[in-house]
Amino acid sequence: MVSLPRFAAATTSAAIRVFGFILLRWIPGWPFAPIVITSLVIYLSSVSSLSQDTRLVDDRANKGGKASTKRTSDSSAHESGDSALKILLTGLPSKRSPFWTRVTALINVIVAVLALDFLIRGLVVYPSADAAFSRIGYVSPTTANLVFREPDTAQLPIIISYQEASQDPTKWTQEGTIYKLDNTTDFVASVTLKNLKPGTHYQYALSNNQTGNFVTSPRPGSKEASRMSFVTSSCLKPNFPYNILSHPLRVPGIEQMTDALAKLPALLKPSFMLFLGDFIYIDVPLRFGSSIDHYRSEYRRIYSSPSWKYSSDDNTAIDLPWIHTLDDHEIENDWSKGNKTAPYPAASDPFIHYHVSANPPVPAKPFAHPDDVTYFSFVNGPASFFMLDSRTYRSEPGEEDSTILGYAQLQSLLEYLSTPEPTGVYWKIISSSVPFTKNWKVGTSDTWGGFLNERRTVLEAMWRAERELGVRIVLLSGDRHEFAATRFPDPELGLPSQQFQPNTPGTGVHEFSVGPLSMFYLPARTYRQTDNEDVTLKYAPDGNSKFGLVNIAEIADESGTLGRSSILTYSLYVDGEVAWRYELSVPIGGKTGIETLQPGRVLEDNLWPETWDVPLKAAVGKVPDFGDLVAKKAAAIIEETLNRFQGGAKTE
Missing domain, CATH: 1.20.5 (Single alpha-helices involved in coiled-coils or other helix-helix interfaces)
Structure with a gap:
């Protein structure tokens, strides 16, 4: 019969290695880190107990004690067949192989130390209290929002200046001066650069030696305003997958994106990043606190990452304007308790200072006091945008009256959807931190799938807008660490049955859900079509880094039947390479309406073919069901x- 110490040693050794691998290379979530550390303590205690047991038996055997004979023979029986491979695999000590015993124990200690390093090195070595940075947020044709942090009060006052990039470097325009920075805003301030020229490349400089570049949006109605590009993604975690040789704050996905964007031709260079939540992971792998300073420190560490300044062909991620929505890991996993319950007030403090202060304006009709609004709306070139906040105002899912938006935001969205766009704007792009589709069968209640009544209200307004306003609706979302493109066909169109087949391009409101920019992905297959309401276009779960590049441009129809069209091309990048491209169009200058909206079409598909393991992964994905x-x-x-x-x- 196996002794308790041997059983404990073998079990905890396996736990250290399995859960250590999961934590460092697969999913850095709860409770893997505590399991690894606790298992190491039990393992070392068990090995120590076994070693003392062996020494005791040896001492008695040397004295010739008859009572020790049986225990000596038992010990020999256990260890007589102990090979190096068995010791390394099981983690069990062997008196006959002290070298391999030490090696296998060392392996377990190293795995636990690596887990501990991943857990706390960034936290301890880089508290980032002295983090200083500057970045551009929302950019319009005549303004640019600048946010910066400067904790060194000796640098005050901070003078903010800008100039056209092509001008004499001695001719700067002073925008303003910041005389006070203190802990009430975590030493963060924002300034709007005004009186800028549309479509112009600018430089800015702060008196504390922070500098950067940006390009203003084109003038509405101009030829340049007929085209635009931007990138979108969600979810980032420094140094994952874990690499002991990497800087603990390095974000590999940002660097892969920087390299990929540097290869684009000038016309496709993105104007901004639409980042759809989980910019920080306050609760992954472990939550170390829920105070304002805990949340602030996470933002400081992300902005202290060397990946922002990683340069590829003189392009850096920090010079790309970023605008943000809020999601759960910036508060608490699967948050649905409103904006008054702790820890939301503490979580919202740095989000407001670091992100909202540089975001676009609130909608023209927010249906709430603007100071209490965290959803945004703007126009850029041929598209208008509505950035939803699907966390702050939501209630518990699954009830008849459950809301994901709250009354004011819902009314504001419906007003936006029913309002005609100005000339030259053909796309209404709505961003949500969580997917609109209910095809994800794990965590469905955390998506719009947990708020089906409100989802139906919004869908009907979207279909009506496409039928009546001559625009096309595109939904962008994140959160899932996977990619999926989904269509929502308008039931009033009486579409043929083939339009509802999975993996079929066609008409309807389209959603592109993508993530993570730099985080784990799930090997299980958790997305699948189950009805004719949410039609699968493409599902691509694999890849630690995924983002979408959206390009809109006016193109003449080669057949001559539709004249000119505004073409939206969505390109999915997986681990820095184009994996899939899809095209939608809106006719220009002629007859408009739902009947003129052509079905979408796949332009490129470089995704890996499905292999023998897909049914297994799909079966694993059905376990939660x-x-x-x-x-x-x-x-x-x-x-x-x-x-x-x-x-x-x-x-x-």
């Missing part, structure tokens, strides 16, 4: 039993 079914069945049986018991008690 089975668990939910069992839980619901058990709850129903318990409820029925209680009802019968209560009924019997009343009869008596």
Whole structure:
């Protein structure tokens, strides 16, 4: 019979290695880090106990004690067949192989140390209290929002200046002066650079030696305003997958994106990044606190990453304007408790200072006081944008009256969808931090799939806009660490059955959900079409770094039947390479309406073909469904039993 110390040593050794691998290379989530550290303590204690046991048996054997004979023979039986491979695989010590015993113990210690390094090196070595940076947020034809952090009060006052990039370097325009920075805003301030020229390349400079570049948006109605490009993604975690030789704050996905964008021709260079949430992971792998300073420190560490200044052909990620939406890991996983419950107030503080202060303006009709609004709207070239906040105002999902937007935001969105766009704007692009589709079968309640009544209201408004306003609706989302493109066909069009087949390009409101920019992905297949409401276009779960490049341009129809069209091309990048491209169009200058909107089409598909393991991964993805079914069945049986018991008690 196996002794308890041997069983504990073998079990904890396996736990250290399996969960260490998962934490460092697969999913850096709870509770893998505590399991690894706790398992190491138990493992070392068990190995120590076994070693003492062996020494005790040896001492008794040397004294010739008869009582020790049986234990000596047992120990020899255990260890007589111990090979180096067995010791390394099981982690069990062997008296006959002290070298391999030390090696296998060392392996376990190293795995735990690496886990600890991943967990705390960035936290301890880079508290980032002295982090200083500057960046551009929302840019219009005549303005640019600048946000910066300067904790060194000796640098005050901070003078902000700008000039056209082609001008005499001695001719700067002074925009303003910041005389005070303190801990009330975590030493962060924002300034709007005004009176800029449309479509012009500018430089800015701060008196604390922070500098940068940006390009203003084109003048509405101009030829240049007929085209635009931007990138979109979500979710980033420094130094994952873990690399001991890497800087603990390095973000590999940002660097891959920088390299990929540097290869684009000038006309496709993006104007901004639309980042759809989970900019920080306050609760992954472990939450170290919920105070304002804990949240602030996470933002400081991200902005202290060397990846922002990583240069590829003189392009850096920090010079790309970023605009942000909020999601759960900036607060707490699967957050749905509103904006008054802790820790939301602490979480919102740095989000407002670091991101909202540089974001676009609130909608013209926010249906709430502008100071209380965290959803945004703007126009850039041929597209208008509505950036939803799907966290701050949501209630618990799954109820008849559940809301993901809250009353004011919902009314503002419906107003936006029903409002005609100015001449030259053919696209309404709506961003959501969580997917609109209900095709994800794990965590569905955290997506719009948990708010189906409100989703239906919004979908009907989108279909009506496409039918009546001569625009096309595109949804952009993140959160899932996977990519999926989904269509929502308008039921009033009476489309043929082939339009509802999975992986079929066609008409309808389109959603492109992409992530992570730099984080883990799930090997299981959790997305699948189950009805004719959400039609699968493409599903691509693999890849630690994914982002979408959206390009819109006016193109003449080669057939001559539609005249000119505004063409939107969505390019999916996986690990820095183009993996899939899809095209949508809106006719210009002629007859408009839903009947003129051509089906989308796939331009390029470089994704890996599905292999033998896909059915296995799909089966793994269905495990949560089975668990939910069992839980619901058990709850129903318990409820029925209680009802019968209560009924019997009343009869008596």
